[in-house]
Amino acid sequence: MIDISVATKILDRETRVLPSEKVALSQAVGRILRDDIVADTDLPPFDRSQMDGYAVIASETVKPPVSLRVVGESAAGNGWNKTMKSGQAVRIMTGARVPAGADSVQRVELANENTDGVVEILEATEIGRFIVRKGDEIKKGKIVFQSGETITENMIAALAAFGYARVRVGKQPRVAILGTGSEIVEFTKNPGRDQIRNSNTVMLDVLSRKLGATTEILPIVKDDIAALKSAVKQAAKHSDILVITGGVSVGKYDHTKTALSELGAKIYFDKLRLKPGKPVVFARLGKMLIFGLPGNPVSAAVTFHLFVRKAILAMQGATSTGLRLGFAVLAADAKAAAERDTYLPSRLETDKSGHLVAHLLKWQGSSDFVGFAGADSLVFVPKGKIIEKGEVAQIAFL
Numbered sequence: 001m002i003d004i005s006v007a008t009k010i011l012d013r014e015t016r017v018l019p020s021e022k023v024a025l026s027q028a029v030g031r032i033l034r035d036d037i038v039a040d041t042d043l044p045p046f047d048r049s050q051m052d053g054y055a056v057i058a059s060e061t062v063k064p065p066v067s068l069r070v071v072g073e074s075a076a077g078n079g080w081n082k083t084m085k086s087g088q089a090v091r092i093m094t095g096a097r098v099p100a101g102a103d104s105v106q107r108v109e110l111a112n113e114n115t116d117g118v119v120e121i122l123e124a125t126e127i128g129r130f131i132v133r134k135g136d137e138i139k140k141g142k143i144v145f146q147s148g149e150t151i152t153e154n155m156i157a158a159l160a161a162f163g164y165a166r167v168r169v170g171k172q173p174r175v176a177i178l179g180t181g182s183e184i185v186e187f188t189k190n191p192g193r194d195q196i197r198n199s200n201t202v203m204l205d206v207l208s209r210k211l212g213a214t215t216e217i218l219p220i221v222k223d224d225i226a227a228l229k230s231a232v233k234q235a236a237k238h239s240d241i242l243v244i245t246g247g248v249s250v251g252k253y254d255h256t257k258t259a260l261s262e263l264g265a266k267i268y269f270d271k272l273r274l275k276p277g278k279p280v281v282f283a284r285l286g287k288m289l290i291f292g293l294p295g296n297p298v299s300a301a302v303t304f305h306l307f308v309r310k311a312i313l314a315m316q317g318a319t320s321t322g323l324r325l326g327f328a329v330l331a332a333d334a335k336a337a338a339e340r341d342t343y344l345p346s347r348l349e350t351d352k353s354g355h356l357v358a359h360l361l362k363w364q365g366s367s368d369f370v371g372f373a374g375a376d377s378l379v380f381v382p383k384g385k386i387i388e389k390g391e392v393a394q395i396a397f398l
Contacts, residue, residue, distance in 0.1 A: 001271040004306065004341055007282065008322075010268050011307055014284060015314040018171040018240065025159055028151045030212050031169035032316035037145040040162050042135035047098040049074070050130040054111050054119055055090040055102035058127045070117045074099055089119050098131055105130035148319030170316030175213040176239040177201045178231055180246040180256065181295060182222040199369060200245040200293075200300050207304055211312045213241070223247070228259040236288045240315060243308055246295030248279045256281060256292045265290060273383060275340040277303040297369035302343050302378065305398065323396040328358040328377070332389050336381035345375035346395065358395055 020034040049055070055074065060066060068089035074080040076095035084090055084101030091113070092098065092105060104125045113119040138144060144158055145151075151159075151167070159167060179201040187197040198220060205215045218235065221227045228247070235242045247256040248270070257270055265285040270292075272280050276299040281292030291308050293300045305323055313321040328348060336342035346358040358379050361371050378396045379387075387393045 001273050001278075001339075002269050003273050007269055007272055007280075007307070008310070011282060011310055012314065014268065014282075015289065015311045016287070017317050018173060018315045020168050020317070021171050022166045022168050025156065025165055025167060028159070028167050028169060029153055029156065030210075031151050031167075031172075032212065032313065032318045033145060033147050033149050033151060033167065034170050034317050035168040036143045036147050037159060037162065037164060037167075039138045039140050039142050039144055042140050043137040043161065044132055044134060046079075046134050048132045048134075049092045049094060049096050049098055049105050050132060051092075051105055051107050052094050053092060053106050053108040053130070054113075054121065055084065055092045055098050055105055056121060056125065057084070057086065057102060058104040058125050058129070060086065061104075061106065061121050061124045064124050065120050065122050067118050067120050070113060070119050072099070089121070091119075103127045103131075146319070148317055150313075150318065150320075170212075170318070173213045173240040173312050173315040174238060175208045175215045175241045175243060175312065176218055176235040177204045177208070177215060178218045178221060178235065178242060178244045180221045180223070180228060180244060184220055184246070186220065199297055200295065203297065203301065204243055204245065204293075204304060204308075207301075208243075208308070208312060211309060212316055213312050223255060225255045225259050225262070228255055229263055232259060232263060232265075232285065232290070236285050239288050241308070241311060242285075242288055242290045243304070244281075244290065244292045245300050248281050248292040248294055260285070260290065260292075273340045274303070274306075275337040275342045277306070278340060280307065282307065298345070298372045301369075301372065305378075305396070306343075323378075323398070326356070326395050326397060327392050328356040328379075328395045330379065330387055330389055330391055330393050331357050331359045334360060334379050334381045334387045334393060336383050336385050338384050341383050342381045343378040343396070344381065345372050346377045346379045347374055348377050348395070358393065 071088045072080040073091040074096040075093045079097035080090050080099045084099050090099050106125045110123045111119050179198045184198040185191050185195050201217050208215050221231050247254045260283050265283040267283040270281045280303050283290040293303045310321040345361045349357050380394045
């Protein structure tokens with residue numbers, strides 16, 4: 001039995017980075033950047049007005065009201081291309097280029113323009129007021145986003161603004177998901193006596209695709225070593241990762257480790273100081289990584305988040321592969337197992353003082369997927385420890 005930190009180092013060492021490819025910007029959300037994104041222009045590319053109003057020389061508005069001759073108009077996409085002189089003003093729109101000679105913008109609400117082309121400025125302004133200077137947001141040649149970042153919806157506009165119609169991203173890992181056990185049937189069917197629906201594979205499918213993988217759910221394999229070996233061999237022909245659920249403990253019908261050994265797979269670990277999820281197998285067959293996760297749904301989910309997630313993201317070249325960590329105040333005592341680091345499902349809320357509070361969920365163990373469904377985080381409790389109500393604990397955001 002090994003510590004989680006040791007298992008994580010082994011996983012990092014054994015996970016290879018896949019090649020890259022280019023995709024259309026509209027298809028890039030959720031993918032991992034494999035090139036730095038560099039600004040090809042200053043942003044804004046010119047001094048830009050933040051308001052509708054009048055471009056003026058600030059020193060000429062010190063003793064309002066002051067009358068200025070309106071000599072032109074600068075609109076977004078159609079700037080005024082002359083140099084403004086003393087005693088003049090230029091009508092300007094939000095987003096338009098500030099004309100040469102002007103050093104401030106006064107809001108239209110604080111000005112009155114008559115029909116003779118004269119504007120009365122009603123309040124003084126100052127140099128730079130309501131102007132975003134050229135390059136204030138970013139300078140040409142600066143890195144906007146770095147290789148290894150996950151592309152989010154909020155990044156799309158910036159990528160488009162710098163001309164990235166296509167972006168280089170990590171190739172999507174091919175993840176095969178295999179449910180095992182004579183007791184499980186497809187979740188679309190009614191289970192018979194002593195049977196349960198296969199809830200794990202569809203859960204793992206969704207989690208894998210959310211991280212950018214392509215997936216294939218393989219047919220269920222009963223508790224038969226030959227059938228399991230055949231399924232693993234087939235998966236190795238076209239998969240980067242195989243995730244097996246069930247059959248990883250030490251029971252009479254737990255065949256995963258035996259099947260992998262007989263196939264010649266390299267088994268790196270098969271037991272962790274972790275609750276839930278003690279019987280986790282990590283192996284390699286050829287170039288394919290293999291994760292054997294417990295059959296209990298909560299254990300399968302927790303071990304996916306801690307280990308499979310890291311491999312999927314690392315294969316795409318992500319710089320950050322683990323769950324995002326933070327801290328929260330506990331709403332109740334949290335106790336770890338005596339010899340195993342423990343992750344307890346919780347739900348986060350903010351109290352009236354602005355503190356993040358973790359409420360431990362009531363659940364009946366690693367098979368209670370109904371209780372786990374309300375979790376948005378995991379509270380970490382080191383082995384043998386108790387963190388009391390009101391104390392701060394480390395959390396992992398799901």
